[in-house]
Amino acid sequence: MDIIANYGWYLLISGCIFGFFMAWGIGANDVANAMGTSVGARALTLAQAIIVACIFEFAGAYLAGGEVTSTIRKGIIDPSLLTDTPELLVFGMLAALLAAGSWLLIASYNGWPVSTTHSIVGAIVGFAAVGISVDAVSWSKVTSIVSSWVVSPLMAGTISFMIFRSVHYLILDTDDPFNNAKKYVPGYMFLVGFVLAGVTLLKGLKHIGLDLSFFEAIQYSILIGLGIAFIGSRFLKKINNTKVERGDIVFDGVERVFAILMVFTACAMAFAHGSNDVANAVGPLAAIVSVVQSGGEIAAKSVMPWWILLVGGIGIISGLAMLGYKVIETIGRNITELTPSRGFAAELAAATTVVLASGTGLPISTTHTLVGAVLGVGIARGLSAIDLSVVGRIIVSWIVTLPVGAGLSILFFFTLKGIFS
Amino acid sequence: MDRITDLIKKSPFVPIQKHMEVSLRSTDELLNFFESATQSKWEEAQTTRRKIVDLEHKADELKAEARSLVPKSIFLSVPREDVLELVKIADEIPNIVKNISGLMIGRHMEIPTVLIPNFIKFARECAEVCRIASNATNQIDELFQFAFGRNAAEEMQKLLTELDLMEDRCDETEIILRSELFKIEKDLPPIDVMFLYSVINKVGELADTAETVGHRISLIASK
Numbered sequence: 051m052d053i054i055a056n057y058g059w060y061l062l063i064s065g066c067i068f069g070f071f072m073a074w075g076i077g078a079n080d081v082a083n084a085m086g087t088s089v090g091a092r093a094l095t096l097a098q099a100i101i102v103a104c105i106f107e108f109a110g111a112y113l114a115g116g117e118v119t120s121t122i123r124k125g126i127i128d129p130s131l132l133t134d135t136p137e138l139l140v141f142g143m144l145a146a147l148l149a150a151g152s153w154l155l156i157a158s159y160n161g162w163p164v165s166t167t168h169s170i171v172g173a174i175v176g177f178a179a180v181g182i183s184v185d186a187v188s189w190s191k192v193t194s195i196v197s198s199w200v201v202s203p204l205m206a207g208t209i210s211f212m213i214f215r216s217v218h219y220l221i222l223d224t225d226d227p228f229n230n231a232k233k234y235v236p237g238y239m240f241l242v243g244f245v246l247a248g249v250t251l252l253k254g255l256k257h258i259g260l261d262l263s264f265f266e267a268i269q270y271s272i273l274i275g276l277g278i279a280f281i282g283s284r285f286l287k288k289i290n291n292t293k294v295e296r297g298d299i300v301f302d303g304v305e306r307v308f309a310i311l312m313v314f315t316a317c318a319m320a321f322a323h324g325s326n327d328v329a330n331a332v333g334p335l336a337a338i339v340s341v342v343q344s345g346g347e348i349a350a351k352s353v354m355p356w357w358i359l360l361v362g363g364i365g366i367i368s369g370l371a372m373l374g375y376k377v378i379e380t381i382g383r384n385i386t387e388l389t390p391s392r393g394f395a396a397e398l399a400a401a402t403t404v405v406l407a408s409g410t411g412l413p414i415s416t417t418h419t420l421v422g423a424v425l426g427v428g429i430a431r432g433l434s435a436i437d438l439s440v441v442g443r444i445i446v447s448w449i450v451t452l453p454v455g456a457g458l459s460i461l462f463f464f465t466l467k468g469i470f471s
Numbered sequence: 472m473d474r475i476t477d478l479i480k481k482s483p484f485v486p487i488q489k490h491m492e493v494s495l496r497s498t499d500e501l502l503n504f505f506e507s508a509t510q511s512k513w514e515e516a517q518t519t520r521r522k523i524v525d526l527e528h529k530a531d532e533l534k535a536e537a538r539s540l541v542p543k544s545i546f547l548s549v550p551r552e553d554v555l556e557l558v559k560i561a562d563e564i565p566n567i568v569k570n571i572s573g574l575m576i577g578r579h580m581e582i583p584t585v586l587i588p589n590f591i592k593f594a595r596e597c598a599e600v601c602r603i604a605s606n607a608t609n610q611i612d613e614l615f616q617f618a619f620g621r622n623a624a625e626e627m628q629k630l631l632t633e634l635d636l637m638e639d640r641c642d643e644t645e646i647i648l649r650s651e652l653f654k655i656e657k658d659l660p661p662i663d664v665m666f667l668y669s670v671i672n673k674v675g676e677l678a679d680t681a682e683t684v685g686h687r688i689s690l691i692a693s694k
Binding site: 090218381384387389429437439 | 475549616619
């Protein structure tokens, strides 16, 4: 108790700084995959991608980031064991942020594939299991999180496979692909709006003063979906069936229709990413804040202060604006194979899966989900060549990241504990 | 960081298409070569021959590039064997062109004047078969773009029918050419006649190979 009373503000401020930098790192690195696909498909220019990402990452983080944040904050650890020693939770969360942050720095410096989500989950489990007690970890929650890491790419792959097959059936393999594209693409736009709005509204926007019942939420989602389809079809009217050169790629009418659709799925992707990944940075921060602000009380019921999501959102977009654009540019230049009709299928599937996970409070890796989605398109014969060794690398990155994240956070945890006692 | 770029690989068909373009250029050069050779301008023929050799080297590089893009870890939307087989067959075209030009330049081979019109016609027709095969290779993009849809596959089949027709015409001209040679072969030095037949064979082989390339593509398109 004394520690919280004496050093509470220092701990809180360092938590804010670490959390902000974590968010900054997510913005600088992780957003790139989500947006790079759209830039690669030439659906967005680099500048447009940054603007879209800033707006929708922030919206996703702020509007739909609460569930995953609360999982990171109090779902993985059972806080009831810590009522007598609240400072341990604060140290642990600081250690987890430090561990995940430094591991991400080391890994990206060396070009190793790691996921922010896996680092932070590994780190939290690590300090809790070793630093506090094995029982402090809510293992059932951890099991469901880990299985969601397997399920999410599979689910995204299945969805993207089905979306791409439907595109094939309704549009590409017909006598008049161009007009059919114009006819059916608004339907996909509706899906984008409906899924995003649905998950966000169902999970509630109480923190901005919007409290809807289930049916109201569904109704509003349908309206938003229709609205988006309507806006989209206005844009589609302007497209004619001629070939246009964009950058180094020639697009025919069909692909240009899909490029419009991809602007929408890119927004969805940024929203989904923001809603899931912001928690990696601000989840631990939220835990620290709630302990410090309540003067050392671990109240499981305490409401998360809204400004925490704000810190995360701002952190992400500043990382994106400072470094992320470079990575997006590199990715965009290198994936020209993913044409808009493929890219949208992958993005829509990945965004749907990630948003669903965000709504359920499961922290998953957006990149891995997107990888699953792209594989789905490949299996539907939408891509000529896909490197399966990436899948192997992802599995290795899990096996390495979890123990390393855990080990580092144990180290930082005992260091912090030593400093303050 | 995982990069989504690592996942999506370059299509092996890009170097295959470039390879076919190089093959086509080398058959065009072969026509120039015949032009010079039939007029006994061996200096000129030598220059063309050098271009042909260069093109053959370039084709080899592209062949290697295409092969490097289909290792086991890469998941392809078309059977790997078909792609490798296509590369292998397509690579014979610049090789045959090189052989023909080598054979003729080494012996300063004279084409008997009576044969020249049909010989040139035959060579042009064979080059045309290569051109159609190259068009078919370029059409593979459409196949991918429309995800192997019915329409794109039908377009491809049309092109391949055209290819077969052209190859038939080639065969007919070859028969005429052979019978012309047969009529005069007694009056020519036997060794020269032997090599003339060999050159005609090889030019015909060029058209055959180009046709096989087309058939391989049709296999890929129909799967």
